Amino acid sequence: MSFGSTLEDRGYFHLHSRRVADHADDASDNKVGVIGIVGMGGMGKTTFAQVVYNDKDVREHFNLTTWVCVSEDFDPFGVTKTILDGVTSSTSNIEDLNELQLQLKEKLNGNKFLLILDDVWNKNNNDWEILSDPFKSGAQGSRIIVTTHDDEVASVMRTFATHPVKKLPVQERWSLFARHAFHDANSNAHLELQEFGQKIVEKCQGLPLVIKTIGGPLQFKLDVCEWEKVLSRELWELSNNETKNILPALRLSYRYLPLDLKPCLAYCSILLKDHAFKKEQLILLWMAEGLLHAMENKTMEQIGDDYFYTLISRSLFQRSSEDESCIVMHDLINDLANFCIR
Ligand SMILES: Nc1ncnc2c1ncn2[C@@H]1O[C@H](COP(=O)(O)OP(=O)(O)OP(=O)(O)O)[C@@H](O)[C@H]1O
Ligand SMILES: [Mg+2]
Numbered sequence: 001m002s003f004g005s006t007l008e009d010r011g012y013f014h015l016h017s018r019r020v021a022d023h024a025d026d027a028s029d030n031k032v033g034v035i036g037i038v039g040m041g042g043m044g045k046t047t048f049a050q051v052v053y054n055d056k057d058v059r060e061h062f063n064l065t066t067w068v069c070v071s072e073d074f075d076p077f078g079v080t081k082t083i084l085d086g087v088t089s090s091t092s093n094i095e096d097l098n099e100l101q102l103q104l105k106e107k108l109n110g111n112k113f114l115l116i117l118d119d120v121w122n123k124n125n126n127d128w129e130i131l132s133d134p135f136k137s138g139a140q141g142s143r144i145i146v147t148t149h150d151d152e153v154a155s156v157m158r159t160f161a162t163h164p165v166k167k168l169p170v171q172e173r174w175s176l177f178a179r180h181a182f183h184d185a186n187s188n189a190h191l192e193l194q195e196f197g198q199k200i201v202e203k204c205q206g207l208p209l210v211i212k213t214i215g216g217p218l219q220f221k222l223d224v225c226e227w228e229k230v231l232s233r234e235l236w237e238l239s240n241n242e243t244k245n246i247l248p249a250l251r252l253s254y255r256y257l258p259l260d261l262k263p264c265l266a267y268c269s270i271l272l273k274d275h276a277f278k279k280e281q282l283i284l285l286w287m288a289e290g291l292l293h294a295m296e297n298k299t300m301e302q303i304g305d306d307y308f309y310t311l312i313s314r315s316l317f318q319r320s321s322e323d324e325s326c327i328v329m330h331d332l333i334n335d336l337a338n339f340c341i342r
Contacts, residue, residue, distance in 0.1 A: 032135050032142040036154035039165035041332050042209030045147040048165055049116050050321055052145065061141070064113040071331075074122035076131045080104060083115060097130075104134040112139040117146045119331075123156050132157075167206025176208060177201045180215030180315065182222075196227035203231070209315075209332060210250060216314035217256035250336045253314060264291050264307050265316055268329060269337030272317075276326035279308050 037045045052058055059065060066086030068079055077097045084104045085091050094100050115135070122128070135144065146157055154162050168176065177197060179185040187194055200218075204210040218227065230252060257265060264286055271277065271285065283304030286292050292303045308327075311317045316333055320326040329337075 031140075031160070032138045032144065033161070034144045034146060034157050034159045036151075036157070036159035036162040037145060037147045037165055038149070038151055038154055038162055040149060040207075042207045042330070043165045043167070044208050045165050046118055047208075048163075049118060049145055049147050053114070053116050058114070061112065062114040062143075063111045063139075064108065065115075066113075067116040067118065069118045070120045070122075072121050074120070074124075074127060076127055079117070079131060080134070087113070101134045105137045108134060108142075109137045110139050111142075113142045115142075115144045117144060120146050120148045120153050120157070121150065123150070123152050125156050128156055168208050168211070170206075173201050173204070173206060173211060174198065177204075177211050177215045180212050181218040183219060190222055192224055193222060193227055196224065196231060199231055200227065209330060212315040213250055213253040213333070216316075217253055219313075221256070250332060251339075253316060253333075254336055257314070257316075258310070260293050261307055261310060265311060265337050267291060268311075268317075269334050272327075272329035273334055276320040276323060276328045278326050279305070282327075283308065 037049055039045050053065065053067060064087045066083055068082045068086065070079060077100065080097065080100045081092060081094070084094075084100055084107065087104075087107050092100070092103065094103065113135075135142070144157075146154065146159065148154060151162070174197075175185070177200070178187045181187075181197060182190060187197065197218075200214060201211065204214060214230070218230065221227070254262070254265070267286065267289060268282070271282075283292075283301060286304055286307070287300050292300050292307070294300070295303055298306075308317070312319070312327065316337075317327040317329060320328045
């Protein structure tokens with residue numbers, strides 16, 4: 001379980017994933033059942049689905065497993081093709097939806113499968129009917145786990161169980177923050193900051209993504225004045241129309257980014273939308289765009305390296321769960337970077 005084992009709050013996940021896993025294990029149900037994981041952006045739905053997907057005990061119950069990142073542009077052809085490619089571990093050249101569906105039906109036939117549809121937005125009943133047709137050939141106890149922001153999506157997909165992802169429990173919030181804001185997670189070395197830190201954590205409203213992205217930059221500013229500034233009201237105001245999709249708290253992480261790194265992050269908002277990149281590729285692209293600033297005693301590659309690891313340490317990049325050598329950008333951070341360059 002590579003992703004789960006790197007997660008800071010395994011206890012929390014283990015406890016909660018059991019509930020979804022129990023449904024996924026439930027072989028007495030003879031339908032291909034859909035389970036919804038529902039919650040707002042940055043709550044941890046994908047992370048949660050990954051823990052369930054990678055759970056050895058859960059996987060034992062299925063002959064075929066695959067994961068599809070669906071996102072906003074729902075396209076039955078593309079999703080069906082990704083599922084087929086996933087379950088056959090190959091790349092098909094089929095260009096017709098009907099033919100794809102026939103092949104998928106054949107592959108699923110009699111097999112107990114586990115399919116994760118991550119980040120579904122589409123509420124069109126007809127699209128879901130089309131997509132789900134081949135799933136009916138799966139064996140008893142097959143499961144589809146859907147992550148979505150929207151309860152309505154879950155009901156269109158006729159989930160038999162819905163698991164709302166809750167805010168991080170209060171006791172977990174501080175430890176997650178401390179791991180990002182203090183070196184070695186040691187908040188005792190900075191007692192003067194603890195009170196401000198607690199207040200900052202309160203304002204993050206239990207959203208792990210916000211706690212991480214606020215905490216990360218603060219490790220470079222272990223100073224009471226700076227932490228007080230972070231608490232200042234305007235930075236936490238509710239979003240207005242123009243910024244409605246950007247969590248106000250996340251804007252802080254951009255504000256605190258060293259000047260040289262801002263264009264690099266902004267550039268990545270175009271590049272990293274739904275793509276994973278290797279460090280070396282990214283550094284070459286930054287170089288080609290003239291985004292790295294020469295420094296004495298350092299090669300361009302070393303400067304790119306520094307930028308890269310700074311963006312990871314601030315949780316603006318995250319390592320891909322499929323390939324640890326690649327990084328991806330969370331969609332909310334992507335929105336943030338796009339917003340900031342406008
Ligand atoms: N319990 C947790 N402990 C520590 N970090 C967490 C936890 N849950 C989520 N995270 C981190 O928070 C970030 C957001 O999580 P995730 O991508 O799973 O959210 P999401 O609900 O799928 O968001 P979206 O709706 O935008 O897709 C990730 O960086 C993830 O590693
Ligand atoms: Mg997600």
